Amino acid sequence: MTPAELSRTVARAVxxxxxxxxxxxxxxxxxxxxxxxxxxxxxxDWATGIAxxxxxxAGRPPREVAGVLGERIARAPGVERVEITGPGFxxxxxxxxxxxxLVEAVRAAGTGYGMPGGRPVDAPVAAAEPSGASVVRPDQGTRGRRPAVGAVVGDATSVRLTQRVYPLPTPDDRAALWAEVLHRMGAEPRVAEPRPAEPNPTEPNPAEPRVAEPRPAADRSPEPHAPAPHLHVTPAPPGLVAEVGVDAARWAMLSAAAHDRPRTHNVLVQHERNPLYKVRxxxxxxxALTRGAGLLGFEAAAEEVVDAPVLTQAIAxxxxxxxxxARLRAPDRLARHLEATAEALLAFQHTVLPAGDEKPSAAHRSRLALAEAAGTVLAGGLSLLGISAPEHL
Known part of the structure; x- marks a missing residue:
């Protein structure tokens, strides 16, 4: 039952x-x-102050009105119980x-969960790493060795997933990047009003159509999915993509508000103090939790309620x-949400797999299902930003 359906149920009870x-x-x-x-x-699950x-x-105490409505709401299909709290909630x-x-809904939708139209964004498929970065494959022996800054660590699958499909229209053009991401988010297109054609007295026959001369780049009308004319996006430093790579550059330009400078500090640091690294x-x-559970012989299943309110709310x-x-034309909101989801998942992950001689139980299967749902949210959110989500890091 959705909130809108519950609102109708309450109105019918009245x-x-x-x-x-x-x-x-x-x-x-x-x-x-x-x-x-x-x-x-x-x-x-939900609360209402209708009473x-x-x-x-009605000329009656709120809790009395709540009692009248509560017994009728409780009869509705899909409602398990109704309780009265406080003055009459x-x-x-x-x-x-x-x-x-919620977990089952995320599992059913996959990376399409929360996406415009419910369809997942295509996985990134073309590489663009910073100069000097290296791809470290498993056969090179990474155990015990710190990867180089900007390195991509993982097996053949993760290397493939770190490749890109959304190159910047102009490598350091932050406004163009915002337009691209907002378009993918489903933001309503905003097109500037076209300028009326000015008469050209030098033409021999003004009645014939003429080919307009190209305007200067700064004077062109926005593309159909470009930011609104009133949305001014602070430019990115020249050469940012060449310096830090496409993924890091995209995050730097998308995680800061339009009027703020791109967040380039520590953008390549392999530590949780780097928000992009934390999310990925x-x-x-x-x-890794899914792979570990497979080795222990169990799979995810939402069988029990898991005590993880912060992570659950982030997924919801x-x-x-x-x-x-998309509505506010502010992709930085999504970047901040992904960071909060990542923090909640990293704080929760230690409870997922059995410890020591502990046998896998319904609790472990339920925790794994919640962790997988959070991973799906992170993968889908990164794909909306055009940033890869490697399975090994």
Whole structure:
């Protein structure tokens, strides 16, 4: 049951209470019935303050109104139970766990989860590494040796995944990069008004169509998916792509707000203090957990509720963040969300696999399913930014 469906369920419960004579109020429109995540101390999947809103018109205490509505909401299909908390909030628990349903939804959608139209972005397929960077393959013996700055570490699969499909239209043109990413996010195209053609007195026959001379580059109208004319994007330093490579350059230019300078500090540092490394490393850890579980003989399955509210909320928020980033024309919002998701996953990862002689259980299978869902979010988000998500790092 979606929030919109739950709003309609609450409105129908009010309608039934009025028809049965249990309440004497005006039935609100379903669109005006607000449901939200429970606040601290609340319970269930969703909460609504409709009883507090109707208590005045009904001339009755809020908790009494909540009791009238709660018993009718609880009869609706898909609702497991309804509890009254605080002064009269209705906390609704849906059938099955919201977290389990979320994980299953991500597993079903794959990297299309949260994407425009629900379709995954094509995997990067063409290489562009900084000058001096090297590709370190397994047969070169990386154990015990720190890779060179900018190196790509992994097997043949991960090397293939680090290749690119979205080259910058102009390597250091940050505005063009933003236009490309916003277009992929599904942002509404914004086209500048075309200039009216000016008469040319030198033409022998003005009635005949003439070929317009090309305008200077700074004077051209934006492409159909270019940033809006009022959105001014601070330029990137010249030579940034050649200096740090395409992935790092894209992150530097997309993770800062339009009016801020690209974040080039520590962009190649192989440490969690580098946000790009943190996000890609968290994705690689999610994939490593799956491989480790396979060696231990178990697979992911959302069988139990996992106590990881921060990571669960980050996964649930992903579609909203993508939509907001497109609507507000701010891809930096997605970059910040990926960083927060990576932090939550890295803090959670240590609980996933059995330790010592511990046998795999439903808890481990459920934790692995949640970690895999987080890895899917990271892979999908990076693909929207046109940045590779290697399985080994």
């Amino acid at each position: 309608c039934r209470a009025v028809e049965e004579g249990a309440l004497a109020v005006e039935v609100p429109e379903a669109s005006s019935v607000r449901v939200e995540r429970p606040r601290p101390g609340g319970t269930g 507090l809103r109707l208590a005045g018109p 209705l906390n609704v628990t849906l059938e099955g766990s919201a977290q389990q349903r 490393y968290a994705h690689a850890r999610a994939r 928020d992903h579609p909203v963040v993508v939509a907001d980033a």
